[in-house]
Amino acid sequence: MNGPADHRRQPDARLDEALMGTALTIGRHNLGIAWPNPAVGALVVRHGAAGPVILGRGWTAAGGRPHAEPVALAAAGAAAAGATLYVTLEPCSHYGRTPPCTDAIRASGVARVVAAIEDPDPRVAGRGFTLLRASGIEVTVGPGAELARIDHAGHIRRVVSGRPHVLLKMAASSDGKAGLEGRRPVRITGPAAQAQVHLMRSQADAVLTGIGTVLADDPQFTCRLPGLLDRSPVRVVLDSALRLPLDSALVRSREVAPLWVVAGIDAPTEPELALRELGIEVMRVADGADGGLALDETLRLLAMRGITRLMVEAGPRLASAVLTADLVDEAALFTGPAPLGAAAIEAFEPLALEAMNHHLIETDTRRHGDDLLRILRRR
Ligand SMILES: NC(=O)c1ccc[n+]([C@@H]2O[C@H](COP(=O)([O-])OP(=O)(O)OC[C@H]3O[C@@H](n4cnc5c(N)ncnc54)[C@H](OP(=O)(O)O)[C@@H]3O)[C@@H](O)[C@H]2O)c1
Incomplete structure (x- = not known):
């Protein structure tokens, strides 16, 4: 009753x-x-x-x-x-x-x-x-x-600003570096922090990276937590000249989650056709005013395709570019316990650090194993 x-x-x-x-x-x-x-x-x-x-x-x-x-x-x-x-x-x-x-x-x-x-x-x-x-x-x-x-936040950002909510993830060493000299990859964080990154991926509609990271690390950007592979996000690569190798882990994992490639207007058509043949979507955007592909146009395209929550997992170039363009709504900054030394590459360019301090504010700090995670949000 x-x-x-x-x-x-x-x-x-x-x-x-x-x-x-x-x-x-x-x-x-x-x-x-x-x-x-x-x-x-x-x-x-x-x-x-x-x-x-x-x-x-x-x-x-x-x-x-x-x-x-x-x-x-x-x-x-x-x-x-x-x-x-x-x-x-x-x-x-x-x-x-x-x-x-x-x-x-x-x-x-x-x-x-x-x-x-x-x-x-x-x-x-x-x-x-x-x-x-x-x-x-x-x-x-x-x-x-x-x-x-x-x-x-993703839905709100998409309907209000015509772009997805952007979460920038970056892992830096205790001395602020993100990769070894010559842009060689290095493991900075431990398993607990890596599991947290996979969890974040599972809650992102798409992950955006740069071709620099793809060529250096050959990542998959899937969610490899037990039982959550089908929660893997769409993977999006910024690749002006279509250098993405057809045997890369991203291409090989195309059945696990969609792969979209954003190329420049002048990129050759042959690699585009080869990618399309494999079911990979290729879109083209013009160059932005600050060099590289136009980020505002790229984000607008992603929003038009329905993406509301975008996680940026990229190297210092793209990470710095999204920060400098004030396109980051939230940042997840992991800091590992060890230094990488003076010759290693800085996680962020100086202008990007300035933009981060100006537009974002720390809202949370947590430990994941030996690593520190700081969450920053738009002020
Ligand atoms: N610690 C971490 O969290 C982390 C994460 C990822 C990577 N990494 C490390 O970072 C290093 C790679 O760094 P990276 O800076 O070369 O990689 P990236 O930022 O992922 O890729 C940069 C490339 O993306 C393309 N791009 C297209 N449009 C762009 C735009 N508007 N802004 C910026 N880039 C644009 C450019 O190549 P084209 O001109 O050919 O398009 C550019 O060189 C490796 O050592 C890797 O291990 C570290």
Whole structure:
């Protein structure tokens, strides 16, 4: 039997925060594979005399649909009538590839909707809340907002700025170096930090690197944590002249996760055809004002393809270029315990360090084994 309906009780702000915390946690389930949509979490809760009872839960499916709300409402079934729906982002109100979530919510008979934040997507932007309120549903906005803005940073950046949220990862030695003399690779961090990097990859829609790293390290940029290979991100290489070797680990692992190559306008067509033959996508962009391929144009192309969360795992050249262009929203800076010596290459160019200090601020510090991880976010 159903307990008392939510609308007959006074909303409890602390309980709303706690339940939104749960909705945010389950919403993270498909972070990295829900793109082009945000990874949303939803809970249908009945506030009975003995406390809250979760009747249904849902999160955005891989590829972006179904959305979290209809999944949670379907799980709750008829019991949703009179209950509260907790959702980490404003429900959509427009016809996309699926009917609007506001229709499903109204049909379910829920009495109250608690949402963490408004969806800045101009097709929604408060319209979802207006529609729900017009149907007599009580709407509360705000619980869990701070965390929701972090979880949905990719979606927000894409709809507001037309580019993905950019997370820059860099590992530096205790003396600030990222590679050996002659751009030879070197292991800087230990297994715990490396596992953390793989976890970050699993929550990224795509990883962006430069051809310098590909030629030096022959990386895969897949997620090789046990059982998470299918969470590997799209791999994107900036390669002006299409020097990417066909026998590179990136090309060989093309069945594990898509590989996209960004080439210059003048790159030869032969390697492009060879790559295309292997199912690798090649796109071309013009050079930027500061040399190298235009980064703003590259990020716009990725956003147009649906990428919301981009992790940059590159050498000092590309890492410095994204910082200097003020395209970094978040940085994960690992520092290993050992120095590499004066002849090794600096992790960042001086202008990039200046930009980092100017635009980003440290928000968290953690240890992963012998390595230090500092998290910086846009001020
Ligand atoms: N410690 C770490 O976290 C880490 C991570 C990765 C790599 N590494 C090390 O870094 C070294 C390689 O460094 P790197 O600086 O040469 O590699 P990178 O930054 O990954 O690649 C740089 C190359 O990318 C291409 N590129 C195209 N557009 C660009 C743009 N707008 N800005 C910058 N680059 C652009 C350029 O080559 P084209 O002109 O041919 O397009 C450029 O030379 C190796 O020693 C590697 O082991 C360290």
